[in-house]
Amino acid sequence: MARLTLSALVVGRGATAVAGPFEIAVSAGEALVVTGPNGAGKSTLLRTLAGLLPPISGTVRLEGLAASDGEPAARLADVAHYVGHRHGMKSQITVGENLRFWARYLGGAAKEIARRAGDAADRSLGDRASSLSQDGRLSQLTVLPPAEALAAVGLPGLDAIPFGYLSAGQQRRASLARLLVAHRPVWILDEPTSALDVASQARFADLVARHLGSGGIVVAATHHPLGLESAKTLHITPPRAGRDDGPGAPAIDDAALAEAEGWL
Numbered sequence: 001m002a003r004l005t006l007s008a009l010v011v012g013r014g015a016t017a018v019a020g021p022f023e024i025a026v027s028a029g030e031a032l033v034v035t036g037p038n039g040a041g042k043s044t045l046l047r048t049l050a051g052l053l054p055p056i057s058g059t060v061r062l063e064g065l066a067a068s069d070g071e072p073a074a075r076l077a078d079v080a081h082y083v084g085h086r087h088g089m090k091s092q093i094t095v096g097e098n099l100r101f102w103a104r105y106l107g108g109a110a111k112e113i114a115r116r117a118g119d120a121a122d123r124s125l126g127d128r129a130s131s132l133s134q135d136g137r138l139s140q141l142t143v144l145p146p147a148e149a150l151a152a153v154g155l156p157g158l159d160a161i162p163f164g165y166l167s168a169g170q171q172r173r174a175s176l177a178r179l180l181v182a183h184r185p186v187w188i189l190d191e192p193t194s195a196l197d198v199a200s201q202a203r204f205a206d207l208v209a210r211h212l213g214s215g216g217i218v219v220a221a222t223h224h225p226l227g228l229e230s231a232k233t234l235h236i237t238p239p240r241a242g243r244d245d246g247p248g249a250p251a252i253d254d255a256a257l258a259e260a261e262g263w264l
């Protein structure tokens with residue numbers, strides 16, 4: 001069974017430890033909700049899991065998770081979607097172009113989309129659209145072409161609009177649509193429902209439930225319940241006051257961070 005195990009994992013910025021050590025395991029079909037006050041280190045933990053920051057110490061062990069080549073995944077980043085505070089979408093190009101980039105970049109999707117496009121010749125349009133019910137909810141969670149992924153997050157017909165033209169909530173929803181254009185068993189989500197209205201939160205909770213129901217794993221920092229009553233919780237307590245982060249503490253290498261974190 002797929003499982004992630006965090007062992008003595010300490011995360012930080014540069015050489016400065018921010019949070020941990022963490023000892024927790026999450027298995028297929030389970031969610032881990034990361035909570036804690038502002039600045040506690042939730043994003044730092046998620047970015048570390050996503051491979052955007054190196055851990056200070058400790059390990060993340062993967063079991064039963066295969067990369068797109070079918071071999072056991074060595075890094076969580078190879079089998080995970082990461083949606084952070086920033087959307088990871090380019091403002092100047094269309095929403096559809098952004099999603100097509102992610103489908104190609106994250107791999108695994110291109111083949112499925114090509115297969116579906118090929119199948120379309122043999123299938124009626126009605127059959128093809130049947131993965132979305134009338135209210136736009138997915139009847140099954142699978143890899144979707146960008147236009148259908150957008151419909152699944154409540155943005156039908158917006159694929160030709162520049163991403164930068166969307167409202168804050170629409171941008172969030174479009175960035176969440178990339179979870180659907182490529183299959184990745186682990187979803188790492190940083191405040192996924194920020195800026196979402198109530199209906200969009202419910203729609204997204206439905207997507208998360210379906211991902212878990214299909215054996216996926218979700219690690220999310222969120223202040224909203226996401227319908228995850230049975231989720232495991234990891235509460236990060238803020239660093240104790242007066243810790244040694246004064247002039248003698250190791251400096252944060254901003255240039256190295258910027259290079260590692262890129263535009264995500």
Ligand SMILES: Nc1ncnc2c1ncn2[C@@H]1O[C@H](COP(=O)(O)OP(=O)(O)OP(=O)(O)O)[C@@H](O)[C@H]1O
Binds near residue numbers: 013038043257
């Ligand atoms: N790029 C950075 N360089 C240096 N320190 C940073 C950087 N980003 C965050 N930090 C520091 O790391 C600590 C943890 O920040 P982090 O963003 O992980 O907290 P958080 O729990 O996600 O907070 P929030 O709830 O506000 O999103 C904070 O003290 C913050 O100032």
